[in-house]
Amino acid sequence: MLRKRIPVSEARQISIPIDFFNAVGVENEVDCYVQNNAIIIRPIRNNGGEFAEEILSDLISQGFSGDELLQKFKETRKKIRPAIESLLEEASAAANGKAPYFTYDDVFGTEGKDKK
Numbered sequence: 001m002l003r004k005r006i007p008v009s010e011a012r013q014i015s016i017p018i019d020f021f022n023a024v025g026v027e028n029e030v031d032c033y034v035q036n037n038a039i040i041i042r043p044i045r046n047n048g049g050e051f052a053e054e055i056l057s058d059l060i061s062q063g064f065s066g067d068e069l070l071q072k073f074k075e076t077r078k079k080i081r082p083a084i085e086s087l088l089e090e091a092s093a094a095a096n097g098k099a100p101y102f103t104y105d106d107v108f109g110t111e112g113k114d115k116k
Contacts, residue, residue: 002017002019002020002023004020024042025043026043027044027045029044030042030043030044031043031044051080055073056073059072
């Protein structure tokens, strides 16, 4: 386990030691959040593989090809993370009783359920 005491600057900044940086594969960005009274910093992986096949299939079915397909793919791929973050925020609010929610039956109905 890597461990090191890191000074905090007057501007509340820290420098990530190179051994830590390399060990987790930080690229251009990190996610930073508080959990259980600890600051968690995780690298963001920009491999672009999330839903790539589904996005391409949908765009091709819409008639896009060539450079236009590539441009639409890039635009659509950038929307994935914000959409998922929004869904997670909505789910958290619903779980905490601060937002409306839907049950399984609300979404899929009760047809086909065993009646007792």
